[in-house]
Amino acid sequence: MRRIRFVLLTLLFITSFGVIAQTKASVSLNDILQKVESNNHSIKISEQDYKAAKAEFSQTNSILLPSVSVSHTGISTNNPLMAFGSKLNQEILTQTDFNPELLNNPETVDNFSTKIELKQPLLNADGIFIRKAAKAKKNAMKLQFSRTKEAIKLEVAKAYMQLQLAYKSVHVLEKAQEAALTNKKIADKNYELGYMIISDVLSVEIYVTEVQNQLLNAKSNVKNASDYVKFLMGESSTVILKPLEELSIDLDLNIYNNKISSARADIKALEKSTNAYKNMHQASKMSYLPRLNAFGSYELYDNSAFKGNADGYIIGAQLSWNLFDGFKRVGKTQKAKAEFEKAQINLEQYKNQSQLKFNQEKRKLKDAENTLKLTKLAVEQSKEALRIRTNRFTQGLEKSSDLLISEAQYLQKELTYLQTVYNYNYTKKTVEFLTK
Numbered sequence: 168m169r170r171i172r173f174v175l176l177t178l179l180f181i182t183s184f185g186v187i188a189q190t191k192a193s194v195s196l197n198d199i200l201q202k203v204e205s206n207n208h209s210i211k212i213s214e215q216d217y218k219a220a221k222a223e224f225s226q227t228n229s230i231l232l233p234s235v236s237v238s239h240t241g242i243s244t245n246n247p248l249m250a251f252g253s254k255l256n257q258e259i260l261t262q263t264d265f266n267p268e269l270l271n272n273p274e275t276v277d278n279f280s281t282k283i284e285l286k287q288p289l290l291n292a293d294g295i296f297i298r299k300a301a302k303a304k305k306n307a308m309k310l311q312f313s314r315t316k317e318a319i320k321l322e323v324a325k326a327y328m329q330l331q332l333a334y335k336s337v338h339v340l341e342k343a344q345e346a347a348l349t350n351k352k353i354a355d356k357n358y359e360l361g362y363m364i365i366s367d368v369l370s371v372e373i374y375v376t377e378v379q380n381q382l383l384n385a386k387s388n389v390k391n392a393s394d395y396v397k398f399l400m401g402e403s404s405t406v407i408l409k410p411l412e413e414l415s416i417d418l419d420l421n422i423y424n425n426k427i428s429s430a431r432a433d434i435k436a437l438e439k440s441t442n443a444y445k446n447m448h449q450a451s452k453m454s455y456l457p458r459l460n461a462f463g464s465y466e467l468y469d470n471s472a473f474k475g476n477a478d479g480y481i482i483g484a485q486l487s488w489n490l491f492d493g494f495k496r497v498g499k500t501q502k503a504k505a506e507f508e509k510a511q512i513n514l515e516q517y518k519n520q521s522q523l524k525f526n527q528e529k530r531k532l533k534d535a536e537n538t539l540k541l542t543k544l545a546v547e548q549s550k551e552a553l554r555i556r557t558n559r560f561t562q563g564l565e566k567s568s569d570l571l572i573s574e575a576q577y578l579q580k581e582l583t584y585l586q587t588v589y590n591y592n593y594t595k596k597t598v599e600f601l602t603k
Contacts, residue, residue: 195411196327199400203323204316206401213315220308224301230294233287241279241472247271253278256468258477281467281475289484290459296450300443307439314432321600323399325593330392331414332589336582337389340382343578346557347375350570353561367568374571378578414585416539417592422532425602427525432603437517441510448503454496457488525601532598535591542584549577 204210244250250273254260257278263269288294354371357363393408429435463482467475489496553573560570 190406191409192406193409193411194396196324199323199327199396200320202400202402203319207319207399208401210312210316210319213312217305217308217312220301220305224298224305227294227298227301230288230291230298233285236284237282238284239279239281239473241277243275243277245273245275247273249278250274250276253468256280256466256477256479257470258468259470277470279469279472279474281473282464283466284464285462287461288458289461290457292453292456293450296446296453300446300450303439303443303446307436307443310432310436310439314436317432317600317603319399321596323396324596326392326396326399327410328414328589328592330389330396330408331410331412332585333385333388333392334409335414335585336385337382339578339581339585340378340385343574343581344375344378344382347371347378347574350557350560350574351375357563367566370568370571374574414588414592416588417595418536419595422595422598423529425598427521427602431521434518434521437514441507441514444503444507444510448500448507451496451500451503454489454499457486459484459486461485521601525598528594528598528601532591532594535587535594538587539584539591542580542587546577546580546584549573549580553577 242249242253244253247270251260251264251270253276254264351371354363354368358365358368390407396408397404397406461482461484463480465480466478468477468479469475553576556570556573560566
């Protein structure tokens, strides 16, 4: 029964190995970053947000530039006033048209007019600040787009290191499995020679099973990490990615001297956004001032479509001043002021949170550096202890339970060390990201 169970587990392992051994493609971090730059969905979305803000700013050109419209209108009427006016515009009035009978009961008159109209803003104080606000928002979205790309690069680095960690874990577990299977053979031999009891042999088999189970999970983690990297790249192929560079320590003692820069893209973006709210507040106050606009039109008239035997023009200027609108502007001004003050508070809070996050990450980096030294020493110690116990077990001088404890400890220390290397590298990247 014991042998049957072991065979089944071995077959399960071989089947899982066949699944994991799908088509693999080796990639470097630079290769991934290049594809992410052009294919990542979050970057594309952020780019569209910037384009939308840019287009919104372009709309404010109407505050400075004229608007021109062309229309062609056709009517047929026997309304006394409209009929007389249409003939007058067409310049076809005759003496008989002043006959009271015809004036009161005119015949049906057709009138077609082509109108070219121009409007030119001259003085719109609130519009100037609205344009400034739109420009500040555009610049903020551009900076936010830049910061989004930096954040995605950090996420890519994290995902790539996770992929490195997954492959390294598989390698460690494969070695642990090989050693465990070797010790199992020794245990089986010692059992046949009468040097071991069945419970000790079963303990060895249980350990082999546990290692194989961990190995299966590690190989699944390889696929999961690979899928996430492909997601960031905007790809959905079934190829399993394999990092060209192995997981290794990237020590940098000078990084502790880094500081948060006031020129960091996300901080500058929030400053621009705050400036946009400030300009909107100014615009709401300027709406109390009068507006001055020039206008002009040129019109062609005829009793047939798309013709113009008669013409005329109008040129003028309009000064308008909305003196009271039921406290609507007062409310808008108060709201704009509150939003501006809220933006200022948000900016200050964000700067404080950024400094807090930076301090925390620096401490985490120092802790990870210290943990690296301790875990590396623990790996070396557990490796030596395992070597001694393995030699003694081979000679029948060591209990299987003690050997299993040493194997488990060494495996755990190796995996912990790899996780610590990952934690240090990722925390270092995070500190760099926070100080860019």
